[in-house]
Amino acid sequence: MFHFSNITRSKGDPKIVEGGSSLKQPSDQLARALGWFSIGLGIVEFFAPRRVTETLGMEGHETMVRAFGVREILAGVMSLSVDKNAGLWARVGGDGLDAAALLSGLTPDNPKKGNIALALLMVGGIAVLDYRAAQDTKPQRPGPNARRKLYPNRSGFPKGLQAAKDRAKEMIQHATAGVTS
Amino acid sequence: MKALVWHGKEDIRCDTVSDPEIQDPRDAIIKVTSCAICGSDLHLFHNFIPGMMPGDIMGHETMGEVVEVGSGVDGKLKKGDRIVVPFTIICGECDQCKRGNFSVCETTNRKKYLADKVFGHSTAGLFGYTHLTGGYPGGQAEYLRVPFADATHIKVPAGIPDEQLLFLSDIFPTGWQAAVQCDIVPTDTVAIWGCGPVGQMAIRSAILLGANQVIAIDCLPERLSMAEAAGATTINFENESVLERLKELTDGKGPEKCIDCVGMESHVMASLPDTLLDRAKQMVMLESDRPHVLREMIYVCRPGGIISVPGVYSGFSDKLPMGAFMNKGLTMRTGQTHVNRWTDDLLRRIEQGEIDPSFVITHTVPLEQGPEMYQVFRDKRDSCVKVVLKP
Numbered sequence A: 001m002f003h004f005s006n007i008t009r010s011k012g013d014p015k016i017v018e019g020g021s022s023l024k025q026p027s028d029q030l031a032r033a034l035g036w037f038s039i040g041l042g043i044v045e046f047f048a049p050r051r052v053t054e055t056l057g058m059e060g061h062e063t064m065v066r067a068f069g070v071r072e073i074l075a076g077v078m079s080l081s082v083d084k085n086a087g088l089w090a091r092v093g094g095d096g097l098d099a100a101a102l103l104s105g106l107t108p109d110n111p112k113k114g115n116i117a118l119a120l121l122m123v124g125g126i127a128v129l130d131y132r133a134a135q136d137t138k139p140q141r142p143g144p145n146a147r148r149k150l151y152p153n154r155s156g157f158p159k160g161l162q163a164a165k166d167r168a169k170e171m172i173q174h175a176t177a178g179v180t181s
Numbered sequence B: 001m002k003a004l005v006w007h008g009k010e011d012i013r014c015d016t017v018s019d020p021e022i023q024d025p026r027d028a029i030i031k032v033t034s035c036a037i038c039g040s041d042l043h044l045f046h047n048f049i050p051g052m053m054p055g056d057i058m059g060h061e062t063m064g065e066v067v068e069v070g071s072g073v074d075g076k077l078k079k080g081d082r083i084v085v086p087f088t089i090i091c092g093e094c095d096q097c098k099r100g101n102f103s104v105c106e107t108t109n110r111k112k113y114l115a116d117k118v119f120g121h122s123t124a125g126l127f128g129y130t131h132l133t134g135g136y137p138g139g140q141a142e143y144l145r146v147p148f149a150d151a152t153h154i155k156v157p158a159g160i161p162d163e164q165l166l167f168l169s170d171i172f173p174t175g176w177q178a179a180v181q182c183d184i185v186p187t188d189t190v191a192i193w194g195c196g197p198v199g200q201m202a203i204r205s206a207i208l209l210g211a212n213q214v215i216a217i218d219c220l221p222e223r224l225s226m227a228e229a230a231g232a233t234t235i236n237f238e239n240e241s242v243l244e245r246l247k248e249l250t251d252g253k254g255p256e257k258c259i260d261c262v263g264m265e266s267h268v269m270a271s272l273p274d275t276l277l278d279r280a281k282q283m284v285m286l287e288s289d290r291p292h293v294l295r296e297m298i299y300v301c302r303p304g305g306i307i308s309v310p311g312v313y314s315g316f317s318d319k320l321p322m323g324a325f326m327n328k329g330l331t332m333r334t335g336q337t338h339v340n341r342w343t344d345d346l347l348r349r350i351e352q353g354e355i356d357p358s359f360v361i362t363h364t365v366p367l368e369q370g371p372e373m374y375q376v377f378r379d380k381r382d383s384c385v386k387v388v389l390k391p
């Protein structure tokens, strides 16, 4: 099988012959996809807020869209990091803010109502994915009340702690007496 | 052969790879009998240290039996010898090696140009530790090529189990050097941040070097209990204030000696706001390290004291209180460990039963389970302190 990484190996170093399985879960891939989506959307919102407000018939709210863009980018970066779970929860919260902002624009006199309804639908769909990914990537670190083994007998000093301390004293006395042991 | 291979952030797999070959007359090849996962490997697992490439073999704590030697090994090693492999690759001949500064050997980094650019000067080649240090395949594998093998080895006798010897490769001399760098005198209080494997070794070393009081700081009860077993007084930083407790324990004066066995991935906690800020900056690449422990040490250390830093930092740290550091007249000593500088003495101490480093092992599993064990060790699941892998 061809393994791309082998191209960069120094001559003579071991090369991959057969790849083993990865422990990455589908939820990790989903988190990654959502992270990149978040960054992409954030860039659009930040650099072209006018396009967004026009599409939604919400002109005048460019500053808010820009701010939302920054939020999307940060949540995206976090979702791509080792702290993806925090990033995904930030996205779930952000979805709520998005929905609230869209609802505020859903007034009878908005000629782009249809677009807003569509956008709301999309936010709803994405929110479901965000929520699922956040649930499935829960950190595995045991909580403060988890059951733990304790190691009170592992001093590492086969002759006991006191013997180790005595030995240290001995060494220091030797050293200060100018004698090498 | 089977080997644990880095494929990206949080993606280490047990792949089948081609066997290593002798590439240079000074090479040797060993059949690995035991290897371990190190806290430093977690920085790579998280992709916090630049310079990893998919396909790199992990691992720098390895021992085994010599199965092949190059023509230039000059009788220093022969087939059948049992050796522990120091994680720093050394030539034994350059100016730095001659001074015993093995981790900054001038010869062994085969990708010097990278390190020269990033750090100003190249340091020694390291096994399984990014292309900045040579991109050498690591020892979490069935076989390992040891470059400069005539110098890069620690010969160990038969009759002592692997478990007692393996940590001569890294964490035992690392904890030892961290303590030696403190110039401990019998009245000293030594405070040690981090009770992972390196912290545990530093605690034992401080005791063997005659410290009056050793204080160990962490938030994991199982690791604190292991620290207490060696006579340390413990502080759980999740439940109590490190600064207040350290003051209490030193009559308000602060510890004379402080050791950072945590490094760049200090625990992030809402009650330590600087860690939150560091983490945020790390994500957007405004800072590479989370130096909470360095800040705390500088603040709490007794004036005139020594700060020893075995914990790994990778790039740039913000908001270090240089004012306090300078005005208090502190000294900082750091470095990757000069493994071979200490191993003769440490091997003798193991042989004489002064210390048995195997106390730190909590998990021993076949190499194939390595990828899962990276997660277990990282998440501190199952009260895990140190993982040994058996190929």
Ligand SMILES: NC(=O)c1ccc[n+]([C@@H]2O[C@H](COP(=O)([O-])OP(=O)(O)OC[C@H]3O[C@@H](n4cnc5c(N)ncnc54)[C@H](O)[C@@H]3O)[C@@H](O)[C@H]2O)c1
Residues within 6 Å of the ligand: B038, B039, B040, B041, B042, B043, B170, B171, B174, B193, B194, B195, B196, B197, B198, B199, B217, B218, B219, B220, B223, B237, B261, B262, B263, B264, B265, B266, B267, B292, B293, B309, B310, B311, B312, B313, B335, B336, B337
């Ligand atoms: N200098 C060297 O040659 C060398 C060699 C080996 C390891 N290291 C480095 O030493 C460090 C520790 O290695 P390890 O194997 O023990 O890793 P580890 O991850 O098992 O241990 C780190 C410990 O620090 C604790 N910790 C986190 N934040 C803390 C805080 N604010 N205060 C106190 N404790 C805190 C964690 O709970 C954990 O128990 C790593 O940075 C590793 O890269 C350096």
Ligand SMILES: [Zn+2]
Residues within 6 Å of the ligand: B038, B039, B040, B041, B060, B061, B087, B170, B171
């Ligand atoms: Zn290490």
Ligand SMILES: [Zn+2]
Residues within 6 Å of the ligand: B090, B091, B092, B093, B094, B095, B096, B097, B098, B105, B106, B107, B108
């Ligand atoms: Zn050298």
